[in-house]
Amino acid sequence: MYLGVSRTLFSNSEDTTVGRLFGTDGVRGVANADLTAEMALGLSVAAAHVLAEAGTFEGHRPTAVVGRDPRASGEFLEAAVVAGLASAGVDVLRVGVLPTPAVAYLTGALGADLGVMLSASHNAMPDNGIKFFARGGHKLADELENRIESVYESHRHGEPWQRPTGSGVGRVRSYDEGFDQYVAHLIGVLPNRLDGLKIVLDEAHGAAARVSPEAFSRAGAEVITIGAEPDGLNINDGCGSTHLDKLKSAVVEHGAHLGIAHDGDADRCLAVDHTGAEIDGDQILAVLALAMRERSALRSDTVVATVMSNLGFKLAMEREGIELVQTAVGDRYVLEEMKAHGYALGGEQSGHVIVLDHATTGDGTLTGLMLAARVAATATTVARPASSQTFAAQASGAVNSAAVQIVHECRIRCTRRARRHHDAQEALLQEHAVSDDANRDPITLRHVARSDVQILESHSKPELATAVDVEVALEHRIGRTCG
Numbered sequence: 001m002y003l004g005v006s007r008t009l010f011s012n013s014e015d016t017t018v019g020r021l022f023g024t025d026g027v028r029g030v031a032n033a034d035l036t037a038e039m040a041l042g043l044s045v046a047a048a049h050v051l052a053e054a055g056t057f058e059g060h061r062p063t064a065v066v067g068r069d070p071r072a073s074g075e076f077l078e079a080a081v082v083a084g085l086a087s088a089g090v091d092v093l094r095v096g097v098l099p100t101p102a103v104a105y106l107t108g109a110l111g112a113d114l115g116v117m118l119s120a121s122h123n124a125m126p127d128n129g130i131k132f133f134a135r136g137g138h139k140l141a142d143e144l145e146n147r148i149e150s151v152y153e154s155h156r157h158g159e160p161w162q163r164p165t166g167s168g169v170g171r172v173r174s175y176d177e178g179f180d181q182y183v184a185h186l187i188g189v190l191p192n193r194l195d196g197l198k199i200v201l202d203e204a205h206g207a208a209a210r211v212s213p214e215a216f217s218r219a220g221a222e223v224i225t226i227g228a229e230p231d232g233l234n235i236n237d238g239c240g241s242t243h244l245d246k247l248k249s250a251v252v253e254h255g256a257h258l259g260i261a262h263d264g265d266a267d268r269c270l271a272v273d274h275t276g277a278e279i280d281g282d283q284i285l286a287v288l289a290l291a292m293r294e295r296s297a298l299r300s301d302t303v304v305a306t307v308m309s310n311l312g313f314k315l316a317m318e319r320e321g322i323e324l325v326q327t328a329v330g331d332r333y334v335l336e337e338m339k340a341h342g343y344a345l346g347g348e349q350s351g352h353v354i355v356l357d358h359a360t361t362g363d364g365t366l367t368g369l370m371l372a373a374r375v376a377a378t379a380t381t382v383a384r385p386a387s388s389q390t391f392a393a394q395a396s397g398a399v400n401s402a403a404v405q406i407v408h409e410c411r412i413r414c415t416r417r418a419r420r421h422h423d424a425q426e427a428l429l430q431e432h433a434v435s436d437d438a439n440r441d442p443i444t445l446r447h448v449a450r451s452d453v454q455i456l457e458s459h460s461k462p463e464l465a466t467a468v469d470v471e472v473a474l475e476h477r478i479g480r481t482c483g
Contacts, residue, residue: 021152022145024330026131028120031073035128037080039152040118044084046152047114047132049161050144056113056135057090065110065133065175067095067103068118069207069265072232073128077118081130085116086170087163095178097230099207099266100131101363102182108137108360109181119207122242122263125235137360139332179211186215186366189358191295194369194376195220200259201368202247204240205230208266212365216260219369224254236263241270241351241364248276258375260368268351269364271371281349282313284371288353289322289345291374297344297357298322304337304346306330331362 021027027043029035048064051057064085068074074097082092090113095106100117107115115133123129132140132148140148155161199221203209209228216223226246227239239246241261251259251272258279259272271279285303292298302323305313309326317324325343327333331352338346338356347353352362359366 020146021149022142024332025121026117026129028123028127028129030126031071031077031128035077035130037076040077040080040130041084041087042152042155043130043148044081044116045088045161046148046155047116048085048088048090049151050147051114051134053147054144062090062113062170063093063110064090065093065095065103065107065112065115065178066118067098067100067106067116067178067207069099069120069235070097070205070209070230070232071118071120071125071128071235071264073126074118075232077128077130081116081118082172086172088170089164089168090114090170092170092172093175093178094172095175097207097210098178098182099211099262099363099365101267101359101361101366102178102207102211104133104137104361105182105185105359105363106137106175106178107133107135109185110175111135117265119265121265121267122204122236122240125233125237133360139335139361179214183211183215183218185358186369187218189366190219190369190373191291192373192377193220194372197258197372197376198222198224198254198256199372200224200226200247200250200254200256201228202226202239202241202244202250202259202261203228203230203266204236204242204262204264205234206236206240206262206264206266208262208365212260212262212266212368215365215369216372219372221372224250224256226250240264241268244270244272244278248272248278252276258372260364260372262364262368263351266364267362269353269367269371270351271368279371281347281351281353282309284351284353284367285345285347286313286316287374288355288367288370289317290320291370291377292345293320293322299342299344302341302343304334304343306334306348308349310349335361 027035048062052062056062066078066081066085068078078094082094085092093110093112095103100119103115103117106112113135115137117131117133118128119131120127120129134140134144194216199216201212201216201223203212203225205227209230213223213225213228236242241263244261247259247261250256251274257274261270262268269284270281271284273279282305285305289298289303293301300323301321302325303317304325304327306329307326308329309324314324325337327337331348331354334346334348335354337343338354344356345354347362351364353367354362355366355370
């Protein structure tokens with residue numbers, strides 16, 4: 001029996017400046033009302049100036065990668081961003097409709113000086129947003145965002161700026177090769193192929209509608225898609241990672257081994273098993289953590305999550321000797337902790353999962369591929385039980401076994417501990433209550449804490465005491481393995 005460690009960190013670096021344009025994930029608002037073409041152009045000019053001041057462009061002609069999700073408003077906002085950058089002397093590579101992590105990846109892979117993504121992620125269609133990436137595809141430092149906002153405000157109030165002319169203006173061209181380059185990157189980092197798996201993908205009518213099916217297909221899976229017909233108006237409309245019902249039904253209807261759901265810009269991933277049971281971000285992290293440790297890829301045997309992580313996940317990691325470091329809510333804090341200490345894996349219950357060796361931000365397509373790779377690998381190596389289960393059950397077991405094998409035993413003896421955690425989490429709810437806003441899913445600590453207690457109580461059965469191998473775990477499997 002391994003004893004893991006849990007640590008909780010709280011950042012005090014949250015910017016509380018009144019009226020600050022930049023939130024935790026760029027600038028967002030209702031397109032053409034809050035976020036206008038004039039603002040998009042002005043912010044792009046300001047970003048170019050600030051990065052030039054910081055020395056990013058020194059000694060060479062600067063280049064930017066610009067992408068967007070398929071929202072209708074992205075068309076005019078993209079034009080404004082491109083115009084702003086080019087007018088400030090920055091050459092622009094337009095990669096078109098691609099996921100946010102693809103723009104981050106291409107910014108690094110192409111040696112660009114900055115990247116710009118136009119998306120409001122899982123928000124409704126009328127919203128849109130602008131997110132800037134620094135060289136290497138990393139999030140801009142808060143100091144640079146503050147400076148961009150300051151320069152933008154100065155320009156908006158009439159401060160003149162030196163405009164390049166002649167050959168000094170930026171040139172603009174489409175970079176269609178970015179699609180294949182990103183897909184090849186995704187396939188190249190997989191530990192094994194997906195041959196033999198049938199997978200349903202819900203693309204939320206979003207940025208991954210082409211990329212994700214292509215990547216899963218090239219990796220060997222049989223792919224069925226839903227929510228993959230973006231028309232500019234239907235993004236996140238009753239589908240994707242915030243609306244899983246259609247995916248659950250489709251997985252059961254098609255007899256698929258699992259289903260993967262993305263949001264509008266595909267920086268997150270949730271899943272369902274072959275029965276239609278939801279697999280949330282905590283469960284995905286648990287599966288990937290154990291898989292990565294087997295490959296000696298989980299540095300320091302540590303995974304980073306937020307204080308929203310549920311009790312089952314914490315118990316599972318402790319049982320397996322994996323340290324769980326918890327941060328304040330927000331993938332930015334998870335990423336900061338990972339980068340500060342060199343950790344390889346982190347994420348949120350909402351499905352933002354960061355595999356830092358292969359991505360600089362949450363990547364829903366990569367996460368789904370790695371989860372599917374674990375299913376494929378385990379399904380082909382675990383012996384079939386004597387009761388002759390189907391391959392679908394084996395595959396679903398692979399998704400759940402990493403958590404099931406260790407959580408079943410905990411459920412026998414942890415009801416009292418769960419109640420104590422419940423009380424503590426209720427107190428934490430009062431201290432860290434957060435409203436449901438544009439940058440956060442409507443998940444509450446109250447729901448998590450209560451579900452932990454209820455599930456642990458309902459599954460505290462003596463006959464599960466030896467459920468430590470896949471066969472027995474599958475025989476007694478539950479719908480939600482990590483609480």
